Amino acid sequence: MRATVLRVFPGSCQVHFEGGEALARRPPLEPVTVGDQVWLGDPATAPRVLAIQPRRTVLSRPDPHDPGRELLIAANVDVVVVVLAVKNPPFHPRLLDRYLVAAGRGGAEAVVCLNKLDLATADERLALADTLGEYAQAGISVHPCSAETGEGLEAIRERITGRVCVFAGHSGVGKSSLVAALLPESGARVGAVSPAHGKGRHTTTGSELYALADGTRVIDTPGVRSFGLWAVDARALGWYFPDFDAHRGGCRFSDCTHSHEPRCGVREAARAGALSAARYDTYLRILASLG
Ligand SMILES: Nc1nc2c(ncn2[C@@H]2O[C@H](COP(=O)(O)OP(=O)(O)OP(=O)(O)O)[C@@H](O)[C@H]2O)c(=O)[nH]1
Ligand SMILES: [Mg+2]
Ligand SMILES: [Zn+2]
DSSP, rough: OOOEEEEETTEEEEEEEEEEEEEOOSSSSSSSTTTTTTEEEEESSSEEEEEEOOOSSSEEETTEEEEEEEEEESSSOEEEEEEEEETTTOOOHHHHHHHHHHHHHTTTTEEEEEEOOGOHHHHHHHHHHHHHHHHTTTOOOEOOOOOTTTTTTHHHHHTTTSSEEEOBTTTTTSSSHHHHHHGGGOOOOOOOEEETTTTTOOOOOOOOEEETSSSSSSEEEOOOOOOOSSSOOTTTTTOOGGGGGGGGOOSSTOOOOOOOOSSOOHHHHHHHHOOOOHHHHHHHHHHHHHO
């Protein structure tokens, strides 16, 4: 019987199948992740995962405790919803760029939510508009929003309805709050502000898939402190920067890495302001980190 993995525990996972849910044993060595489609043996008596179907897409990163190992965050998602906050914690464009590469690498579309807009002053909103304009120019839609006031949520809802989505990003940016505000019927759990620090607590401890009646499936994930890239080849990195496409024609070499090569259309564009200098800088930093 076919089933979808809703949550993963040591040695087992919660699965959903036609007609119910069960806690199923999972294979000891093969990683299982939320969103996986699996074959389930005997759901009535001793449910166990017999096989994991090939993954359509993945969101993954290197295991921070064992960087040579891939850590699967979610599988078979259509959309990676990258959540960042205007402040608390501060907006981090480089982290956003890494998530965009990871989403592209894993085969999913990216939708960006810039949450906690209610905390921004009028001046800060103006400054943000510039940054967001750069992303818009790169063909990446960034949705300013607030889980608190509901501002901007309708546009995001339109992008995710009927699709399989994973909400990812730093701890405390408001992933769970957004899931709960966007999809109240999901029953997603949101933590409260810790009174001792006045800061958001690290509340989500494991990824969880919520299935809605209209076919929308949302995976809420625990926040990360850092986000590394898994298995991105230096020669392919530029592919995940769609804003470079228009400028590649000016590169002398077809396998240009847009770093040291003599005639490079991408570097020229960044210098001339036709391409976001910040995006180009992130690209160079990621490239250097790939070694
Ligand atoms: N002012 C404001 N606060 C928000 C907003 N969204 C979330 N918060 C608060 O930010 C804190 C963190 O929210 P969560 O939804 O738990 O954040 P998270 O990204 O799920 O965090 P982790 O589960 O730790 O990864 C909570 O105190 C929320 O009340 C918002 O739009 N505006
Ligand atoms: Mg959370
Ligand atoms: Zn180049």
